Amino acid sequence: EAGVTQSPTHLIKTRGQQVTLRCSPISGHTSVYWYQQALGLGLQFLLWYDEGEERNRGNFPPRFSGRQFPNYSSELNVNALELEDSALYLCASSLGPGTTDTQYFGPGTRLTVL
Amino acid sequence: ILNVEQSPQSLHVQEGDSTNFTCSFPSSNFYALHWYRWETAKSPEALFVMTLNGDEKKKGRISATLNTKEGYSYLYIKGSQPEDSATYLCAPANDYKLSFGAGTTVTVRA
Numbered sequence: 001e002a003g004v005t006q007s008p009t010h011l012i013k014t015r016g017q018q019v020t021l022r023c024s025p026i027s028g029h030t031s032v033y034w035y036q037q038a039l040g041l042g043l044q045f046l047l048w049y050d051e052g053e054e055r056n057r058g059n060f061p062p063r064f065s066g067r068q069f070p071n072y073s074s075e076l077n078v079n080a081l082e083l084e085d086s087a088l089y090l091c092a093s094s095l096g097p098g099t100t101d102t103q104y105f106g107p108g109t110r111l112t113v114l
Numbered sequence: 115i116l117n118v119e120q121s122p123q124s125l126h127v128q129e130g131d132s133t134n135f136t137c138s139f140p141s142s143n144f145y146a147l148h149w150y151r152w153e154t155a156k157s158p159e160a161l162f163v164m165t166l167n168g169d170e171k172k173k174g175r176i177s178a179t180l181n182t183k184e185g186y187s188y189l190y191i192k193g194s195q196p197e198d199s200a201t202y203l204c205a206p207a208n209d210y211k212l213s214f215g216a217g218t219t220v221t222v223r224a
Binding site: 003004033035042043044045048056090097098099100101102103104105106108 | 145146148149156157158159160163165175203207208209210211212213214215216217
């Protein structure tokens with residue numbers, strides 16, 4: 001069974017640009033989560049999508065947004081990039097939206113903002 | 115966002131030795147606690163999901179206990195091996211999201 005996949009692996013952008021990160025969940029999983037790990041910080045919850053709807057978002061500005069498609073894949077968009085957006089972005093998927101459902105993580109996208 | 119503390123931040127263990135470390139979290143409104151192992155250049159790997167006070171989980175040489183009343187969980191590694199070297203993350207679940215601690219980084223020396 002294929003795991004969670006993310007693309008691209010690495011990305012370099014400049015301040016002010018926009019970026020789109022992509023995530024494909026495990027087959028059959030309907031919930032997709034996005035997390036950010038900035039340098040020196042732990043994993044921070046960004047967004048949660050389930051059945052095509054945004055269900056919850058973390059303490060991030062509105063320039064972080066995303067969507068979930070009918071096939072449950074997801075995109076994370078970051079507008080007006082700032083230097084502090086440089087981070088590892090991890091996507092995770094789970095079978096359902098429950099708090100006891102295991103979240104399976106992808107390999108991440110490393111974003112560097114210059 | 116929940117306040118999650120893991121200690122120690124890092125530890126070094128001799129191969130064959132056993133070790134343990136702590137995850138502390140708010141005991142109120144507890145739903146579940148997730149443990150992950152994160153090796154360098156890999157994805158975080160799910161270890162356990164724990165829900166009940168007094169719960170104990172085991173996976174190979176790794177085990178975990180949970181005390182929801184006082185808000186802590188211990189993770190134990192028995193007979194550490196070099197492949198156990200990783201950062202171990204705990205994350206209580208609340209509002210359908212995980213609040214991760216900073217992790218305990220374990221280095222096993224051969």
